Amino acid sequence: MPKSLDIAIAGAGPAGLATALSLHRDGHRVHIFERFESARPIGSGLILQPTGQAVMGELGLLEAIRALGRPLDRLIGHDAHSGRTVLDMRYAALPRLGRGLGIHRAALFSVLHGAVVENGIPISTGAEITALEGGVLELGGRREGPFDLVVDAMGSNSPLRGRVRGPARRRALPFAAIWGTVPWVDDGFDGAALMQRYVRSSVMIGVLPIGRQTTGGPDLAAFFWSVKADDYDSLVRAGYGAWSARVAGLWPATAPHLATLGDFGSLSLARYQHQTAAVPVGDGLAAVGDAAHSTSPQLGQGANMALLDARALTVALRDPDLGQALERYAALRRSHVRLYQAMSLALTPFYQSESRFLPILRDLVVPIATSVPPLPQFLAALVAGKLLNPLKQLGLSAVRI
Numbered sequence: 438m439p440k441s442l443d444i445a446i447a448g449a450g451p452a453g454l455a456t457a458l459s460l461h462r463d464g465h466r467v468h469i470f471e472r473f474e475s476a477r478p479i480g481s482g483l484i485l486q487p488t489g490q491a492v493m494g495e496l497g498l499l500e501a502i503r504a505l506g507r508p509l510d511r512l513i514g515h516d517a518h519s520g521r522t523v524l525d526m527r528y529a530a531l532p533r534l535g536r537g538l539g540i541h542r543a544a545l546f547s548v549l550h551g552a553v554v555e556n557g558i559p560i561s562t563g564a565e566i567t568a569l570e571g572g573v574l575e576l577g578g579r580r581e582g583p584f585d586l587v588v589d590a591m592g593s594n595s596p597l598r599g600r601v602r603g604p605a606r607r608r609a610l611p612f613a614a615i616w617g618t619v620p621w622v623d624d625g626f627d628g629a630a631l632m633q634r635y636v637r638s639s640v641m642i643g644v645l646p647i648g649r650q651t652t653g654g655p656d657l658a659a660f661f662w663s664v665k666a667d668d669y670d671s672l673v674r675a676g677y678g679a680w681s682a683r684v685a686g687l688w689p690a691t692a693p694h695l696a697t698l699g700d701f702g703s704l705s706l707a708r709y710q711h712q713t714a715a716v717p718v719g720d721g722l723a724a725v726g727d728a729a730h731s732t733s734p735q736l737g738q739g740a741n742m743a744l745l746d747a748r749a750l751t752v753a754l755r756d757p758d759l760g761q762a763l764e765r766y767a768a769l770r771r772s773h774v775r776l777y778q779a780m781s782l783a784l785t786p787f788y789q790s791e792s793r794f795l796p797i798l799r800d801l802v803v804p805i806a807t808s809v810p811p812l813p814q815f816l817a818a819l820v821a822g823k824l825l826n827p828l829k830q831l832g833l834s835a836v837r838i
């Protein structure tokens with residue numbers, strides 16, 4: 438019988454909420470601390486991969502999330518000028534792989550948060566954590582604890598980043614993206630695909646079907662445009678009209694999205710940083726989600742990795758020795774996290790960079806990668822998050838949506 442621990446969960450993003458739920462179900466006493474006055478999601482849409490879906494299934498939340506999201510069969514990208522295919526990944530390339538699920542971040546948040554509330558897990562909001570000392574959390578002027586374990590789920594800028602045994606070196610990625618949520622438009626779009634348009638790798642426009650934010654709500658899409666972080670201010674200064682005319686020129690079907698967005702105020706800038714903690718645990722501390730590893734969203738794994746971390750920590754804490762359990766958690770996630778972090782870092786410049794050479798190489802390789810077995814199968818397994826078989830390792834069953 439695992440020991441029941443007093444656990445503080447720092448941060449109420451996908452990693453924190455899923456970890457809290459999973460540990461609560463295993464009999465631990467958990468308390469969530471979140472800096473926002475009311476817990477809330479940030480951003481627009483994301484893809485819940487078969488890995489993340491399996492964790493949601495284990496938490497008993499698959500039906501709830503499935504009801505809000507939009508199943509995806511493929512990711513498809515074309516050169517904006519020539520129409521040439523520069524990305525074509527089909528989940529069906531591998532039998533029984535499952536499908537992606539496009540979802541609004543608010544939908545993922547509300548399903549996880551609703552379950553946290555339903556389970557009576559306490560959440561302290563307006564609680565900005567500044568430090569951790571001897572199992573006691575410092576939150577501005579006050580202190581909470583001591584806790585047997587603190588789970589750092591405060592994202593890539595966590596104030597506890599340096600407290601794990603193998604802290605990450607941070608690398609700001611040159612390309613960011615502006616994101617917005619728009620009503621779903623059928624004309625010119627495939628409701629079961631993430632669609633993208635590119636000019637070399639310096640321009641990337643994407644439209645991702647994300648289903649509904651709430652039950653019965655309108656169908657939505659996430660719209661994004663890749664921009665160099667340093668160029669964002671000049672983009673805004675040049676005006677929404679100039680930018681939207683450029684986007685509509687490259688992808689005329691997005692004209693209704695651009696008209697709905699109307700100005701830059703409807704779009705949020707997301708900057709990315711790449712960091713991987715070598716050992717994401719410390720004395721009475723475990724880092725999960727972006728606090729342990731963050732990268733560009735090019736491979737679409739971040740929230741899924743956070744959900745896998747939640748499951749891995751739960752499995753590891755079944756060992757009654759806390760020190761050993763934390764080592765086990767680090768070991769359970771090590772290979773999968775490292776592989777995906779390395780793949781994200783290597784692949785991002787092919788789709789987001791100013792290189793002239795990489796997009797040419799990409800355009801030569803992609804037709805082969807999408808048609809010559811076993812490459813399409815490898816690509817599908819990569820995007821689904823299933824390389825190295827993380828589900829089996831964590832005792833999770835594959836799910837079908």
Ligand SMILES: Cc1cc2nc3c(=O)[nH]c(=O)nc-3n(C[C@H](O)[C@H](O)[C@H](O)COP(=O)(O)OP(=O)(O)OC[C@H]3O[C@@H](n4cnc5c(N)ncnc54)[C@H](O)[C@@H]3O)c2cc1C
Pocket residue numbers: 447448449450451452453470471472473477480482483484485564565566567590591592593594595596614616707708725726727728734736737738739740741742743
């Ligand atoms: C534009 C964009 C697109 C993405 N697309 C995808 C995708 O398609 N698929 C995918 O899987 N992932 C995607 N990701 C990545 C994914 O969003 C992240 O990996 C995921 O949100 C990480 O969850 P998290 O809970 O670890 O961190 P976060 O979501 O950052 O949550 C951290 C929480 O901690 C709180 N917090 C922070 N500091 C403190 C403090 N000092 N005290 C108390 N609370 C604090 C924050 O308020 C927040 O609620 C994308 C990311 C971005 C930016």
